[in-house]
Amino acid sequence: MLTLFFVDDLPTTVGTKYEFANEDANHAIRVLRMQSGGYFNLSDGKGNWSHVEILEVHKKHLTVIVLESGFQEPLETTFTIIQAIPKGDRIKEAIELCTEGGADRIVMWKAARSIGKSDDKIDKLQNTAREASKQSRRFRIPAVVGVATTANIIDEIAKVDLAVVFHESATMKLSEVIVPGAKKIAIIIGPEGGLTDDEIDAFAAAGAKVALMGRPILRSAHAGLAALSAINTALSVW
Known part of the structure; x- marks a missing residue:
């Protein structure tokens, strides 16, 4: 499965460019060594998610584009x-x-x-x-x-x-x-x-x-x- 990160201001419109710049972004850049053309998921932690592609890697943030988004319904139990x-x-x-x-x-x-x-x-x-x-x-x-x-x-x-x-x-x-x-x-x-x-x-x-x-x-x-x-x-x- 794709790596998952959480953001407060989740972008959900397909085609939207987004500056991913929190502590998770720093981890993605410095530890995971993510590169342009890579993919991962973003979520707001409340069921909403977006599948994104990395366009540019900067020193402290990633520029990504939303490819797909959706909502995961909670389980009945x-x-x-x-x-x-x-x-x-x-x-x-x-x-x-x-x-x-x-x-x-x-x-x-x-x-x-x-x-x-x-x-x-x-x-x-x-x-x-x-x-x-x-x-x-x-x-x-x-x-x-x-x-x-x-x-x-x-x-x-x-x-x-x-x-x-x-x-x-x-x-x-x-x-x-x-x-x-x-x-x-x-x-x-x-x-x-x-x-x-x-x-x-x-x-x-x-x-x-x-x-x-x-x-x-x-x-x-x-x-x-x-x-x-x-x-x-x-x-x-x-």
């Missing part, structure tokens, strides 16, 4: 990942993996046993989702929101067709809690130290299903991608 804040760089890893797995929203949650902090990092984490969207060729950048409380998560559960909480003590497998035809799905991932009994009870009382994700216990930062893969497959989205 949408996923919200509710991620208990992991420690250190694992918070960035969680955002990258969930973005590459197709999450539409990523809610950072301050669980009782969360060690990491993200109160002052939401803008940086949104940029992480942007970069991961480029890597995975997504025309839609997921929203990163937070920091949410447990009460906020209970409100999130009420908005979806299926909410799944993963915990190693669960007696039901994921395949047993899937709701056929569910369109709005929330996946709740606990912290490294695990969910508290109070959190599990509160989410279950709000309507979430408590499920086991196989025998291996995954890192908190990795579980979101595994859950997205399993549920997308179970619902035949993939």
